[in-house]
Amino acid sequence: MDQTIPEVIRTIPLQYYVFFATALFAIGVLGVLTRRNAIIIFMCVELMLNAVNILLAAFSAYRADPNGQVFVFFIMAVAAAEVAVGLGIIVMIYRNVQNTDVNLLDRLKW
Amino acid sequence: MLSIILLSVSGLANLFLGFNRSNRLILPFVLLVLAAVLGVTVSGIDTHGALAVWNQSPYFTGMLTFDRYAQVFTGVMVLTTLLLLPFSQKYVRDGNANLAEYYSILLFSLVGGIMMVSYNNLLIFFLGVETLSIAMYVLAGSDKSNLRSNEAALKYFLMGSFTTGILLFGIALLYGATGTFDLAQMGNAVRAIPAADAGLRPMMHIGLLLMLIGVGFKISAAPFHFWTPDVYEGTPTLFTGYMSTVVKTAGVAGFFKLLFVAFGGETIEFWLPTLTAMLVLTLFIGNVGAVAQTNAKRMLAYSSISHAGYLLLALVALQSGRLSVNAIFFYSLAYSVATVAAFAVLKLVHDQRERDDYDGLNGLARTNPLLAFVMTVAMLSLAGIPLTGGFFGKFYLFSAAAQEGHIGLVIFAVVMSAVGIFYYLRPIMAMYMKPAAEGSDAPVFVGGFQSAVLVLLVALTVLLGVWPGVVEGMF
Numbered sequence: 001m002d003q004t005i006p007e008v009i010r011t012i013p014l015q016y017y018v019f020f021a022t023a024l025f026a027i028g029v030l031g032v033l034t035r036r037n038a039i040i041i042f043m044c045v046e047l048m049l050n051a052v053n054i055l056l057a058a059f060s061a062y063r064a065d066p067n068g069q070v071f072v073f074f075i076m077a078v079a080a081a082e083v084a085v086g087l088g089i090i091v092m093i094y095r096n097v098q099n100t101d102v103n104l105l106d107r108l109k110w
Numbered sequence: 111m112l113s114i115i116l117l118s119v120s121g122l123a124n125l126f127l128g129f130n131r132s133n134r135l136i137l138p139f140v141l142l143v144l145a146a147v148l149g150v151t152v153s154g155i156d157t158h159g160a161l162a163v164w165n166q167s168p169y170f171t172g173m174l175t176f177d178r179y180a181q182v183f184t185g186v187m188v189l190t191t192l193l194l195l196p197f198s199q200k201y202v203r204d205g206n207a208n209l210a211e212y213y214s215i216l217l218f219s220l221v222g223g224i225m226m227v228s229y230n231n232l233l234i235f236f237l238g239v240e241t242l243s244i245a246m247y248v249l250a251g252s253d254k255s256n257l258r259s260n261e262a263a264l265k266y267f268l269m270g271s272f273t274t275g276i277l278l279f280g281i282a283l284l285y286g287a288t289g290t291f292d293l294a295q296m297g298n299a300v301r302a303i304p305a306a307d308a309g310l311r312p313m314m315h316i317g318l319l320l321m322l323i324g325v326g327f328k329i330s331a332a333p334f335h336f337w338t339p340d341v342y343e344g345t346p347t348l349f350t351g352y353m354s355t356v357v358k359t360a361g362v363a364g365f366f367k368l369l370f371v372a373f374g375g376e377t378i379e380f381w382l383p384t385l386t387a388m389l390v391l392t393l394f395i396g397n398v399g400a401v402a403q404t405n406a407k408r409m410l411a412y413s414s415i416s417h418a419g420y421l422l423l424a425l426v427a428l429q430s431g432r433l434s435v436n437a438i439f440f441y442s443l444a445y446s447v448a449t450v451a452a453f454a455v456l457k458l459v460h461d462q463r464e465r466d467d468y469d470g471l472n473g474l475a476r477t478n479p480l481l482a483f484v485m486t487v488a489m490l491s492l493a494g495i496p497l498t499g500g501f502f503g504k505f506y507l508f509s510a511a512a513q514e515g516h517i518g519l520v521i522f523a524v525v526m527s528a529v530g531i532f533y534y535l536r537p538i539m540a541m542y543m544k545p546a547a548e549g550s551d552a553p554v555f556v557g558g559f560q561s562a563v564l565v566l567l568v569a570l571t572v573l574l575g576v577w578p579g580v581v582e583g584m585f
Contacts, residue, residue: 018286021282025275025279028275029272029275029276032268032272038264038268041268042268042271045268045271045272045274045275048272048275048276048278048279049274049275049278051279052275052278052279052281052282055279055282055283055286056282056285059282059285059286059289063289065289065290067233067285067290067291068285070233071233071236071281071285071291074233074236074237075236075278078236078237078240078244078274081240081244082240082244082271082274085244085247085248085267086247086267086271088248089247089251089260089263089264089267090264092251092254092260092263093260093261093264096255096257096260097257102264102268
């Protein structure tokens with residue numbers, strides 16, 4: 001049990017990580033395109049970002065290069081900033097229309 | 111680097127000015143800071159040496175470089191902001207409670223823009239894109255009680271964060287294929303991957319394609335443009351002006367650097383067809399879409415889509431090196447000045463008449479000859495009529511593309527800019543040919559300082575049009 005974390009990560013072949021991250025990313029994209037509730041769309045975006053994090057961490061462990069893991073920290077920090085702003089916007093809209101359904105927002109035509 | 115430090119520190123200091131409840135101090139302070147940053151940037155431009163020096167004066171172990179490319183585009187963005195902000199005086203007069211915050215967010219977003227043109231590592235590029243975008247989400251929704259502004263903010267936010275995910279997935283795949291985030295090292299690694307490699311090459315191609323989609327969203331290139339008209343219409347006019355100038359300049363200049371440094375050479379054959387298709391579609395949708403509009407802000411939104419298309423010409427002609435860098439620089443400068451002038455007039459008219467469709471401009475030539483004249487010059491420059499900056503901007507872009515043998519694309523772009531003349535003339539006709547509606551024919555209030563800035567904008571546009579050599583030495 002005295003393996004380092006990159007060694008543990010390397011016990012699973014790299015392509016499994018790529019497939020898993022791609023699947024997670026695809027689920028996120030599908031969710032953004034099909035769901036109509038702003039908060040759920042937002043959760044799907046977070047899913048996409050986490051797929052990226054997994055992919056970066058796996059590549060980083062396989063290449064024995066710490067840059068990828070540092071990038072993951074930055075993505076987490078930025079995602080937190082985005083959550084703060086995004087929920088602020090959604091609360092602002094909820095105060096005005098008492099709903100978070102994106103279909104209600106049709107004052108501007110697409 | 112000094113520009114980033116100055117802007118960040120004074121953004122924080124500006125927040126403290128907000129405690130003071132004296133809104134009158136804030137605007138002069140911000141303008142002073144921007145003027146200082148512009149001075150520092152322009153005086154720091156080193157016009158000697160070849161463009162090929164991409165990593166002069168590196169910071170953060172070479173993740174950020176302030177070479178001539180970065181300095182020049184920083185200068186364009188800071189100048190644009192400096193010229194735009196005097197038209198926010200109505201917020202000052204109305205005693206807007208959150209004024210200090212809005213200005214600070216604007217300064218911070220400018221830092222993001224500077225990072226996007228001075229990065230040398232994809233991490234900094236990503237941070238720059240996000241610093242710029244998150245600030246813009248807030249500013250798009252800054253008119254909190256207005257449902258249109260709310261809707262614009264939500265759409266911009268959802269589209270923007272979705273795009274961020276796509277952009278990041280692209281970066282992750284590129285990292286997987288090349289093992290580095292550093293631009294120059296990535297370029298070497300890309301060239302080292304054999305053309306027949308079945309594992310890394312597809313990964314790199316998909317990564318680059320996803321990044322192309324991500325950046326395409328940010329600079330509103332078709333087919334990823336559909337959010338643009340809605341967001342531009344709903345966002346408060348001042349910030350729309352900022353969005354269509356600074357964000358676009360940063361996006362195009364940053365993406366050019368990525369393609370030029372890391373994906374030049376033979377890799378070009380992979381992304382060139384995709385980019386060309388995007389260019390043709392963008393020019394077509396932007397120009398044809400603008401014809402159908404009745405709202406001046408929506409028209410400018412479509413026009414900004416079409417200008418993204420013209421700027422993509424420089425990316426297509428990337429192999430010409432100095433020529434296409436010069437074209438991006440000159441075009442974004444001329445386009446920014448003209449767009450700021452157009453949005454400034456729209457903002458002043460909107461402040462008083464509360465509308466931004468073409469009919470809102472009726473009779474402006476009689477009530478406010480200066481505003482009508484400024485708008486006319488701005489429209490002519492955007493349309494690319496000779497004697498205005500926009501003409502030489504298009505000229506440089508087209509000649510760079512023609513040099514690289516994209517004659518068909520240039521002909522298409524010329525035809526599209528002929529379509530552009532039609533819709534740019536409509537506001538001019540409204541101002542000069544139609545009388546103002548009953549009751550709204552009072553002159554629009556324009557402050558003395560604002561008039562001076564408007565005259566400066568016209569002077570800059572005409573100067574760039576009659577003497578383009580004035581900024582020739584940059585590249």
